[in-house]
Amino acid sequence: xxxxxxxxxxxxxxxxxxxxxxxxxxxxxxxxxxxxxxxxxxxxxxxxxxxxxxxxxxxxxxxxxxxxxxxxxxxxxxxxxxxxxxxxxxxxxxxxxxxxxxxxxxxxxxxxxxxxxxxxxxxxxxxxxxxxxxxxxxxxxxxxxxxxxxxxxxxxxxxxxxxxxxxxxxxxxxxxxxxxxxxxxxxxxxxxxxxxxxxxxxxxxxxxxxxxxxxx
Amino acid sequence: xxxxxxxxxxxxxxxxxxxxxxxxxxxxxxxxxxxxxxxxxxxxxxxxxxxxxxxxxxxxxxxxxxxxxxxxxxxxxxxxxxxxxxxxxxxxxxxxxxxxxxxxxxxxxxxxxxxxxxxxxxxxxxxxxxxxxxxxxxxxxxxxxxxxxxxxxxxxxxxxxxxxxxxxxxxxxxxxxxxxxxxxxxxxxxxxxxxxxxxxxxxxxxxxxxxxxxxxxxxxxxxxxxxxxxxxxxxxxxxxxxxxxxxxxxxxxxxxxxxxxxxx
Amino acid sequence: xxxxxxxxxxxxxxxxxxxxxxxxxxxxxxxxxxxxxxxxxxxxxxxxxxxxxxxxxxxxxxxxxxxxxxxxxxxxxxxxxxxxxxxxxxxxxxxxxxxxxxxxxxxxxxxxxxxxxxxxxxxxxxxxxxxxxxxxxxxxxxxxxxxxxxxxxxxxxxxxxxxxxxxxxxxxxxxxxxxxxxxxxxxxxxxxxxxxxxxxxxxxxxxxxxxxxxxxxxxxxxxxxxxxxxxxxxxxxxxxxxxxxxxxxxxxxxxxxxxxxxxxxxxxxxxxxxxxxxxxxxxxxxxxxxxxxxxxxxxxxxxxxxxxxxxxxxxxxxxxxxxxxxxxxxxxxxxxxxxxxxxxxxxxxxxxxxxxxxxxxxxxxxxxxxxxxxxxxxxxxxxxxxxxxxxxxxxxxxxxxxxxxxxxxxxxxxxxxxxxxxxxxxxxxxxxxxxxxxxxxxxxxxxxxxxxxxxxxxxxxxxxxxxxxxxxxx
Numbered sequence: 001x002x003x004x005x006x007x008x009x010x011x012x013x014x015x016x017x018x019x020x021x022x023x024x025x026x027x028x029x030x031x032x033x034x035x036x037x038x039x040x041x042x043x044x045x046x047x048x049x050x051x052x053x054x055x056x057x058x059x060x061x062x063x064x065x066x067x068x069x070x071x072x073x074x075x076x077x078x079x080x081x082x083x084x085x086x087x088x089x090x091x092x093x094x095x096x097x098x099x100x101x102x103x104x105x106x107x108x109x110x111x112x113x114x115x116x117x118x119x120x121x122x123x124x125x126x127x128x129x130x131x132x133x134x135x136x137x138x139x140x141x142x143x144x145x146x147x148x149x150x151x152x153x154x155x156x157x158x159x160x161x162x163x164x165x166x167x168x169x170x171x172x173x174x175x176x177x178x179x180x181x182x183x184x185x186x187x188x189x190x191x192x193x194x195x196x197x198x199x200x201x202x203x204x205x206x207x208x209x210x211x212x213x214x215x216x
Numbered sequence: 217x218x219x220x221x222x223x224x225x226x227x228x229x230x231x232x233x234x235x236x237x238x239x240x241x242x243x244x245x246x247x248x249x250x251x252x253x254x255x256x257x258x259x260x261x262x263x264x265x266x267x268x269x270x271x272x273x274x275x276x277x278x279x280x281x282x283x284x285x286x287x288x289x290x291x292x293x294x295x296x297x298x299x300x301x302x303x304x305x306x307x308x309x310x311x312x313x314x315x316x317x318x319x320x321x322x323x324x325x326x327x328x329x330x331x332x333x334x335x336x337x338x339x340x341x342x343x344x345x346x347x348x349x350x351x352x353x354x355x356x357x358x359x360x361x362x363x364x365x366x367x368x369x370x371x372x373x374x375x376x377x378x379x380x381x382x383x384x385x386x387x388x389x390x391x392x393x394x395x396x397x398x399x400x401x402x403x404x405x406x407x408x409x410x411x412x413x414x415x416x417x418x419x420x421x422x423x424x425x426x427x428x429x430x431x432x433x434x435x436x437x438x439x440x441x442x443x444x445x446x447x448x449x450x451x452x453x454x455x456x457x458x459x460x461x462x463x464x465x466x467x468x469x470x471x472x473x474x475x476x477x478x479x480x
Numbered sequence: 481x482x483x484x485x486x487x488x489x490x491x492x493x494x495x496x497x498x499x500x501x502x503x504x505x506x507x508x509x510x511x512x513x514x515x516x517x518x519x520x521x522x523x524x525x526x527x528x529x530x531x532x533x534x535x536x537x538x539x540x541x542x543x544x545x546x547x548x549x550x551x552x553x554x555x556x557x558x559x560x561x562x563x564x565x566x567x568x569x570x571x572x573x574x575x576x577x578x579x580x581x582x583x584x585x586x587x588x589x590x591x592x593x594x595x596x597x598x599x600x601x602x603x604x605x606x607x608x609x610x611x612x613x614x615x616x617x618x619x620x621x622x623x624x625x626x627x628x629x630x631x632x633x634x635x636x637x638x639x640x641x642x643x644x645x646x647x648x649x650x651x652x653x654x655x656x657x658x659x660x661x662x663x664x665x666x667x668x669x670x671x672x673x674x675x676x677x678x679x680x681x682x683x684x685x686x687x688x689x690x691x692x693x694x695x696x697x698x699x700x701x702x703x704x705x706x707x708x709x710x711x712x713x714x715x716x717x718x719x720x721x722x723x724x725x726x727x728x729x730x731x732x733x734x735x736x737x738x739x740x741x742x743x744x745x746x747x748x749x750x751x752x753x754x755x756x757x758x759x760x761x762x763x764x765x766x767x768x769x770x771x772x773x774x775x776x777x778x779x780x781x782x783x784x785x786x787x788x789x790x791x792x793x794x795x796x797x798x799x800x801x802x803x804x805x806x807x808x809x810x811x812x813x814x815x816x817x818x819x820x821x822x823x824x825x826x827x828x829x830x831x832x833x834x835x836x837x838x839x840x841x842x843x844x845x846x847x848x849x850x851x852x853x854x855x856x857x858x859x860x861x862x863x864x865x866x867x868x869x870x871x872x873x874x875x876x877x878x879x880x881x882x883x884x885x886x887x888x889x890x891x892x893x894x895x896x897x898x899x900x901x902x903x904x905x906x907x908x909x910x911x912x913x914x915x916x917x918x919x920x921x922x923x924x925x926x927x928x929x930x931x932x933x934x935x936x937x938x939x940x941x942x943x944x945x946x947x948x949x950x951x952x953x954x
Contacts (some may be wrong), residue, residue, distance in 0.1 A: 012545045015785025036729040131749040143765035144712045163581040167736040180695040186753040193706040195617035201667040206705025246942035270892040280868030284889040368847035401805045405845025410927030414493045419930025448932035476935030478917030
């Protein structure tokens, strides 16, 4: 097996008309990786929150902005009532959500990833205004499947975590984590497909509904 | 058919153009060549038509026959190198000369510089008139509804799109009705049209339908290959649209039989 | 899959006569083509992005070995395993071994063109595994036992009716006994059926839109979320990817992602873009226990060392085929293998040989629309023409064509002779055709006259007339 590895590498090198790169050349490449230069980033003039909301809504997600964190619980209840969705939900274990006080009417359930849970509530690591995108990462208290299995996915984002571009998100991740989280999900709308006669339908495999709550 | 061109009265220091006739114009529709000469003379050029020219080598080049393509390219080089410009009424031929001759001789230290020099002074007719000579209007009349087909070479190899329309706008009585999908290939593609006739025929049929839908009674283009393809398709489908090369209309020489038009 | 590229002409002609396919292809202009155009107009930096993307990828290819080794090191550091395969057979063997070692029974797949390239489904099934595609389009095709006809929208040729029938036939035993006709109901039924598969599968196989050397991640871009579930729920994840997928950094990927969605479907970003790095971490709440990458060469190192290298920049967006007037009339199946349209016409001969796929580089008018829209500026018409050169040198093209070109060139290199021969010939043809203006039939030109008339020439030749006039003046 390592023979194949050497074979492929040697084919590549002879295709490039050279042997292995020397230490100086390798150092250059590693340096480029370490510097991770940013490239042309499309300009936009709208205020970030406005753009963020506009892009999300254009992708058929719903959006609401709240002033303070405690309001989130009431907003979740309001949303589920408005959708006539079942009022039980599983949440990720983010500190942000742990601080919420839930009314009796909401049934908090542990996450079993059995596929029949209908509603999940998670917190985004950050948001991206350019494309109306949420960034969610896996972790001890953040099962990735929470972002994909339920029918209704509600995401809380702190306003001071709304960044401009994906490149800003990378900088944020590099600062927040020693190592790239196992699963880094950029979510820009509910699940959809156009595989039946090139017409868009929602709720293919992931959540049919994405509701974004911006706080602060 | 007025295919007589008076001797030019342009001064000896006017731009000296070698006319690249192209094989299709030479063999199939000489009036296009005469129209080209007239337009160039009217724009102030001295025009010479080298005798030692036949084919630009495009059929060989596109068929992967690089050796024969190069032989023909060298013949073009020898015949035309001396002129200020080489101009011809075909975007596909001049596209081959301008864009592909250097490619054919990449790595040839002796010939490449000569071909690079040649290609910078090679132009398709309409592009030359508008972009190089600054012609903004022609003196011609054509009282018809016209639609214009952009050949793929013109559009993508030579950047020719607005120039024909600019000159057409100056033709008195001419009404331009743009069709849908002017930038979609007509299905000629050189040997493609005979190798894959069914696909080519469908592409031509779609283009003919677009022409018809535009409401125009006349189809123009700057490439005779496209025009022969579409005129042939229109005849087969019994469409009455008349087909000319744009040079004929601009030179006020479209009073002859259209492409594929019979005596009836 | 068994290639059928040899039968291109017959396949194409059959496709021209299929009304459902023709309707679906017409829709492409309105959907993907119009979508890309809207994105293009809305993004002033589009052309600069293309230039930069080309530069990044050229740089990566120039240093491919080093970047692959960096990528490998990061994969291993994150707890993943990386396997190298030169050929499809080696790749299949590796995948089967991983599944066997994991004592797997069921495999689910997110869309991977490389997976198709190596024929992994058939191989897994032959080895006794149950395989289910999870991308809705691929799932539909799996039921229909058909190959994909487009690299982004694989089931573009299927009608809603056909899908209704397929679902009824295959889902009846699972308790779905009603034939659904509404699109949303069909999607919902597929969601329920496939949900079961997601929750019970042992192995999840995905492809990669990109591999990131900086982090050892694979990137997948979907709208459905199937790739994400496939990457998360089963206990083993296998990524099948080719060696040309690696890019140096996360920022490089961000630039390419901006071009990918816009070029493919007219989307600025898809619903889901996921970067996966290794198996679950020790404290992670979910994720697979094993993460394997099967890195495949399959002729790419050959391409790297040849004039075909630019093809390796391809990010599999499908813009070329969406804009190709030939693909737009015959669809993907006519090309006979995994990759259709312009990019398929370059790749198929390079991977399967010109014997099998000799038609493909020739079934092109060299109109260049593909090159205009390729986000990474691959000179597709040039590469196709170079394949024709290879055919010519290897004498794989028609001998009639070779003789005709040789003869044409021989005469054309002798202008006087050429002129002497042509003016009487054209005069004759002109006289024969003058009355009607053209010919319905013409010996030696049946390819032309099969579908169109041959207009009659004007008569004589330009050179004859011009030279006559010049002589008259003297």
